[in-house]
Amino acid sequence: MIDGGLPHYGPMKSTTETPAPGDGQLAILLVISRIPRGRVASYGQVAALAGLPGRAxxxxxxxxxxxxxSNIPWFRVVNARGQLSFATDSSAWRRQYEALREEQIEFRGRQINLALYRWQP
DNA sequence: AACGTGACGGCTT
DNA sequence: AAAGCCGCCACGT
Structure with a gap:
């Protein structure tokens, strides 16, 4: 189960062309929910795995x-350079940093070595 | 419709 | 290695 607080949108009413609000969201959250403890994935990687290449x-x-x-492991998603996408030392940055350190992920300065910690499904 | 804004990314300096 | 630049996509004004 991945629904630890999915924002819920109404059903799509139009059958024409506009994607339903939240289109792609489920696939993205499913992918993120599969990132194992102790590993990370980049935004672009998650998008691609969700079948939405280019939508980092x-x-x-x-x-x-x-x-x-939410029970979605949002903190396991980092940018393509292995850095956290928050202002350095903001409270959000520290929250993510601590959550990752909690799972034995090592930082070299302000970044993670993706060659080592990137999730490879 | 135009324009600004981001939990992005790839390339160039 | 870090910072700019610019392209990209979805949204708000």
């Missing part, structure tokens, strides 16, 4: 709207 920013946008207390 969509992944970030969805995570930014994730309700607090």
């Amino acid at each position: 920013r969509l992944v970030g946008r969805i995570l930014s709207r994730l309700p607090a207390g």
Whole structure:
């Protein structure tokens, strides 16, 4: 189960062309929920695995709207350079940093060695 | 419709 | 190695 607080949108009413609100969101959250403890994935990687190549920013946008207390392991998603996408030393940055350190993920300065910690499904 | 704003990414400096 | 630049995508004004 992945629904630890999925924002819920109404069903799609139009059958024409506009994607339903939240289209792609489920696939993205499913992918993130599969990232194992002690590993990370980049926004772009998550998007690609969800079948939405090129939509890294969509992944970030969805995570930014994730309700607090969600069981989705949002903290295992980092940018393509192995850095956390928050202002350095902001409280959000520290929250993510601590969560990752909690799972034995090592930082070299402000970044993670993706060659070592990237999730490879 | 135009323009600004991001939990992005790849390339160039 | 770090910072710019610019392209990208989804949204709000």
